[in-house]
Amino acid sequence: MTVLNGKGVLDGIAIGKIVFYQRKGQEAVKRHVENTEEELRRYQDAKEQEAADLKKLYEKALHEAGEKSAKIFEIHQMILEDIDFCDAITDTIKSERVNAEYAVKKACDTYIQTISAIDDPYLKERAADIRDISQKLIGILTNSESDTFTSEEPVIIAADDLTPSETVQLDKSKILAFITINGSVNSHTAILARSMNIPAVVAVGEELGLKYNGNNAIVDGASGRIYIAPDAETVRLFSERREAKKAEQEQLHSLKGKKSVTMDGKEINIYANIGRPEDVEAVLRNDAEGIGLFRSEFLYLGRETYPTEEEQFQAYRSVAENMQGKQVIIRTLDIGADKQADYFEMPKEANPAMGCRAIRICLTRQDIFKTQLRALYRASAFGNIAIMFPMIISVGEVRAIKQIIHAVQLELSGEGAAYNPETKLGIMVETPAAALISDELAKEVDFFSIGTNDLTQYTLAIDRQNPSLEHFYDAHHKAVLTLIRITAENAHKNGIFVGICGELGADLSLTETFLRMGIDELSVSAPCVLPLRKKVMETRMDR
């Protein structure tokens, strides 16, 4: 048994025969031509043929891997028709009096060289797109048959790297896994493998040689390992793991579209937490019933100037629209403590966890807060948005926020901008203070969301980032659970809903406890949604 290491792309196990994807490798030999008009016409014809092929590939990818992945073939179409690209090819034909194949190769090689030299692992990968287009154009010009891969049984496909077209053209029912010598987790093969849900290991290196063609192997996408010619015991072990994983996946998959309701009829909403607009795809894929926490920090971090209102508006609006009427709870700026942005020019603090952070910054620097609120309210016209404020400790803060909101609404009305005046407002309960006065706070807002990470840290006075305190740390500490219970009781007494958006929400050993407390919504990371729904559906409370 030989073990090879690469980078795993998708958690999954495949067991089968390795088959190398071999290209016919059409050579673009340089030929001197007298009739350049003829070569220009051949190039135009090939271009048209390629454009038609790309349309078909787009449809196939759209069907098998979704719109985002399919989009790459639209880009290929743009490159194919790009003025600079076309000019480079036609100029070569005319000035050097050479054949179309060679002119295509020359233009592509120049671009591939430039792009490969870019000092960025992701942008560099785009050379693969040019290679893909070049190969296909030359293939059409030389009239070669397209690379065909045929196999009776599903196999593990090995290659140096696969172009996007090659990946999509493969018959999916015959592929157990992809393994490639080159490539990276950002290459199209990796991206497509992920969206087609096929395990893949990339960047294995030259050790993945042709000599392994036809060998049996195990591909473990989770660890990035490939076991070639595995012994019976290893095969048995991985078969069992594969079956267990498959059964679990199937069971979870069957829960999509179902309500999260206990055996005795108690229903709870399971939402997802997101940090960026592009995370919505995972939210929908995992069938979350809404977004319980959209952290707005991504707009502020990793940059050098404040985000504009327009930028924020576009981000909130796109999430609201993509969620199609499902609730999206957006948390206003929660910066400070461990999340810093230099351009805020916040003075250094001796104790940042208890310093000027989150709502305290917003109430001190109201211009920043107002810009965000304007963007949020403008976006509220495009979906079911709710706004939530972090680090609240007093009723006075909530009233101050509401005054600012009132001013923002007047401004927007004055400008004739559309917004939803009924937008629900809530607060994070993440300080012991807020939990203890939750009866009063509940009278001011439409909902609570309990942030268990900070609530635990502030209640136990333990820094969770400090590993030497692990011994003292108890995630299920009675004090924390008591504060959660008090908050839930006060919410319901005042007729508002209460959710949990911290890590404890995904802790399956507490699900029943939270259901009994009457928590209305649990918001967890997208991959945790279905396991949590399963847990809820297996729970009985009338015992």
Place this chain on the structure above:
Amino acid sequence: MVSQKVKIQLKYGLHARPAGTLAKLAQQYPCDVKMQLNEKIFNIKSIMGVISAGVKCGTEVELICNGTDERKALHELIGAIQSGLGE
């Protein structure tokens, strides 16, 4: 001729998809639209021009418009870049 500097804030920089979006937008204006980066000039109306520039996240580029409607083009393209080119 008008020009303005702008910082690219996209997580993966101007990769294939936003490059395509930017080229498409630029093609709508009659004026020349170029981008200057590290003393090199790239044609923004060409997706190959944008991709070849290899603009990473956090890089500042200078957008240069020259010709009819140059002000309008510059203003609108800067706005589109700042709002993330649909990413």
